[in-house]
Amino acid sequence: MARRAGVSIATASRALSGRRRVTPDVADRVQRAAEELDYRPNTVAQALRGQSTRIVGMVVPGIGDPFFTQIVEAVEHDLAGSGRELLLCDSRHDPAIEARRVRALLERQVDGLVITPCDATASVPAVREAARSVPTVQMDRYVEGDVTDWVGVDDESGVNQAVAHLADRGARRVAFVGGAPAGSTARVRLEAFERAVAARPGVTVAARALGDFSVEHGRRAARELHASGDLPDAILCGNDQIAVGLLRELRAAGVRVPADVSVAGFDDIGYAALTDPPLTTVRQPVPQLATEAVRLLTAPPAPARPPCRIAVSPTLVIRASTSP
Amino acid sequence: MARRAGVSIATASRALSGRRRVTPDVADRVQRAAEELDYRPNTVAQALRGQSTRIVGMVVPGIGDPFFTQIVEAVEHDLAGSGRELLLCDSRHDPAIEARRVRALLERQVDGLVITPCDATASVPAVREAARSVPTVQMDRYVEGDVTDWVGVDDESGVNQAVAHLADRGARRVAFVGGAPAGSTARVRLEAFERAVAARPGVTVAARALGDFSVEHGRRAARELHASGDLPDAILCGNDQIAVGLLRELRAAGVRVPADVSVAGFDDIGYAALTDPPLTTVRQPVPQLATEAVRLLTAPPAPARPPCRIAVSPTLVIRASTSP
DNA sequence: TTCCGGCGGGTAATCGTTTTCCCGTAAAAC
DNA sequence: GTTTTACGGGAAAACGATTACCCGCCGGAA
Numbered sequence: 001m002a003r004r005a006g007v008s009i010a011t012a013s014r015a016l017s018g019r020r021r022v023t024p025d026v027a028d029r030v031q032r033a034a035e036e037l038d039y040r041p042n043t044v045a046q047a048l049r050g051q052s053t054r055i056v057g058m059v060v061p062g063i064g065d066p067f068f069t070q071i072v073e074a075v076e077h078d079l080a081g082s083g084r085e086l087l088l089c090d091s092r093h094d095p096a097i098e099a100r101r102v103r104a105l106l107e108r109q110v111d112g113l114v115i116t117p118c119d120a121t122a123s124v125p126a127v128r129e130a131a132r133s134v135p136t137v138q139m140d141r142y143v144e145g146d147v148t149d150w151v152g153v154d155d156e157s158g159v160n161q162a163v164a165h166l167a168d169r170g171a172r173r174v175a176f177v178g179g180a181p182a183g184s185t186a187r188v189r190l191e192a193f194e195r196a197v198a199a200r201p202g203v204t205v206a207a208r209a210l211g212d213f214s215v216e217h218g219r220r221a222a223r224e225l226h227a228s229g230d231l232p233d234a235i236l237c238g239n240d241q242i243a244v245g246l247l248r249e250l251r252a253a254g255v256r257v258p259a260d261v262s263v264a265g266f267d268d269i270g271y272a273a274l275t276d277p278p279l280t281t282v283r284q285p286v287p288q289l290a291t292e293a294v295r296l297l298t299a300p301p302a303p304a305r306p307p308c309r310i311a312v313s314p315t316l317v318i319r320a321s322t323s324p
Numbered sequence: 325m326a327r328r329a330g331v332s333i334a335t336a337s338r339a340l341s342g343r344r345r346v347t348p349d350v351a352d353r354v355q356r357a358a359e360e361l362d363y364r365p366n367t368v369a370q371a372l373r374g375q376s377t378r379i380v381g382m383v384v385p386g387i388g389d390p391f392f393t394q395i396v397e398a399v400e401h402d403l404a405g406s407g408r409e410l411l412l413c414d415s416r417h418d419p420a421i422e423a424r425r426v427r428a429l430l431e432r433q434v435d436g437l438v439i440t441p442c443d444a445t446a447s448v449p450a451v452r453e454a455a456r457s458v459p460t461v462q463m464d465r466y467v468e469g470d471v472t473d474w475v476g477v478d479d480e481s482g483v484n485q486a487v488a489h490l491a492d493r494g495a496r497r498v499a500f501v502g503g504a505p506a507g508s509t510a511r512v513r514l515e516a517f518e519r520a521v522a523a524r525p526g527v528t529v530a531a532r533a534l535g536d537f538s539v540e541h542g543r544r545a546a547r548e549l550h551a552s553g554d555l556p557d558a559i560l561c562g563n564d565q566i567a568v569g570l571l572r573e574l575r576a577a578g579v580r581v582p583a584d585v586s587v588a589g590f591d592d593i594g595y596a597a598l599t600d601p602p603l604t605t606v607r608q609p610v611p612q613l614a615t616e617a618v619r620l621l622t623a624p625p626a627p628a629r630p631p632c633r634i635a636v637s638p639t640l641v642i643r644a645s646t647s648p
Numbered sequence: 649t650t651c652c653g654g655c656g657g658g659t660a661a662t663c664g665t666t667t668t669c670c671c672g673t674a675a676a677a678c
Numbered sequence: 679g680t681t682t683t684a685c686g687g688g689a690a691a692a693c694g695a696t697t698a699c700c701c702g703c704c705g706g707a708a
Contacts, residue, residue, distance in 0.1 A: 008658050043432045044371045045694035048663045063397040073387040088412045108367045276600045332688045369664035372693050
């Protein structure tokens with residue numbers, strides 16, 4: 001290509017990148033030659049030379065989970081705006097797989113890593129290793145210790161809003177159906193729930209059912225709750241997947257929502273508005289979370305800056321699954 | 325690292341890769357040195373030298389669509405099994421964005437490309453360009469002309485099964501709510517619907533509502549159908565998203581499913597089993613599709629082999645949204 | 649006329665691997 | 679005892695870009 005333009009390789013590079021002035025004549029010739037030959041710079045070579053791949057790695061516990069899907073979508077979109085691409089990995093809720101995927105991404109020299117660690121303790125080594133070599137931000141969940149920046153939602157606030165709402169609507173006995181506290185969000189939401197209930201005289205914890213953040217867990221919990229013959233006034237779910245499964249099974253059992261029991265979820269996945277009745281839930285501002293994460297990835301000027309935690313406030317979306 | 329092991333760089337490389345024999349002694353020393361220094365081969369350099377990045381690009385119209393999510397998940401999983409990673413892009417249903425993303429992936433020297441082209445005609449240039457430089461397979465949708473391999477479901481068969489089922493259950497007047505025929509699946513499913521109905525004496529097309537593959541389109545169609553005051557016996561939807569929206573709106577309008585009208589979908593996204601009533605739908609064998617796609621990506625031995633089309637058969641999953 | 653500065657262009661080093669080619673040695677063949 | 683053969687190891691070229699460094703030319707100033 002440079003030869004075709006009749007200049008040296010160096011000059012061609014400069015003409016295209018514009019990182020040094022060239023005569024208009026040369027610029028023109030190079031431009032034309034590039035177009036004629038349909039020249040495309042080899043980004044691999046650029047990466048090797050420039051020590052920057054413009055690729056960001058991302059590891060989530062499950063691509064299939066609608067909440068993570070939303071996050072992936074938002075991050076991908078923000079990244080595309082700055083000419084970067086997303087290398088996506090699924091850890092399948094397994095810290096061992098997660099560690100392998102992180103390692104693979106690091107070997108690929110990603111410029112940054114966004115990770116939702118599946119386990120608050122077992123994921124520590126992987127996250128730490130990542131943080132040692134590239135800008136890393138944890139999203140949604142985080143591991144123990146101040147290892148990296150984190151961006152997520154203020155779970156305490158979200159759960160509080162939900163519990164307050166349920167109590168306002170007259171609920172006295174409230175159950176919690178959430179995730180097993182291996183992941184940080186599961187634990188934090190459970191603790192926030194306990195505190196929120198304890199802070200309200202007259203409100204008590206009717207039951208706790210801890211499993212994974214899945215539809216299936218919601219269904220199981222609903223069956224158990226129903227079988228116990230002693231339904232609570234309201235049920236707060238650890239996320240919407242659980243709530244969706246729970247609603248489904250309650251309806252199948254003939255339980256009326258919200259007349260017999262109110263149900264609230266967490267996340268506000270797209271489907272929450274489509275359940276029957278539509279689900280009251282705590283909405284995570286996903287686009288904002290993604291934007292913050294991408295910003296943190298790009299902007300760590302002070303290398304030894306202490307890790308920061310950005311907790312944006314969620315908002316309660318009141319629909320028909322909680323009694324008026 | 326080689327110096328630490330007391331051998332040349334070449335020997336170290338050979339010892340680690342095992343692509344040529346080395347003495348056990350040397351192998352040992354290199355191994356140890358690598359571990360002590362925590363050596364990680366730089367995959368960028370490997371890619372530059374070996375002309376293979378072990379990265380596969382993927383472009384889908386919308387990451388958020390549950391069906392594409394399933395596909396992405398399955399492809400990612402299959403890829404991970406062979407040490408490759410997935411560079412994921414969202415074209416946002418826009419051929420212009422799609423073209424840019426494809427170009428970006430090609431510049432990154434991806435080893436292969438999986439694409440669900442958003443438009444059967446407008447996406448042609450992008451797909452063709454991709455096919456010129458890397459193994460490319462179209463998934464689900466395809467563009468006009470025999471440009472690349474394709475793997476997807478046998479839409480004709482799926483629609484036929486659905487129509488046959490509806491007719492068997494007594495439906496005479498059947499409506500179709502699908503996607504606008506810019507994408508190939510939308511068109512093919514519509515045509516298959518027309519043929520299937522025409523092939524059955526006594527069965528007629530009650531209405532056609534074409535829009536996009538979204539929940540919102542389903543809702544709109546339901547409102548229109550209901551407003552017309554003349555509901556068909558059954559409604560076949562172009563995909564499950566549409567069906568989900570439609571079901572929701574029908575219920576809101578007090579229409580009973582399947583007593584007043586039967587509804588069937590296409591894809592069998594996870595949520596189809598959770599609607600009320602659970603949705604009868606045509607199931608796409610997503611894992612199988614993904615596996616085929618990855619196989620095609622890897623195994624094109626004859627370079628000038630004519631493009632192949634792999635249409636796997638879907639199966640009808642009968643749930644409660646169609647009358648018994 | 650001479651010197652100097654600036655500017656535009658070229659040469660070559662560099663990024664970190666893999667692989668080709670060559671060389672020396674030791675074992676095998678005669 | 680000599681010649682081949684095989685094999686393990688090293689030097690260096692390549693992959694395709696960016697960039698540090700150098701050099702020649704031209705204009706202006708002394």
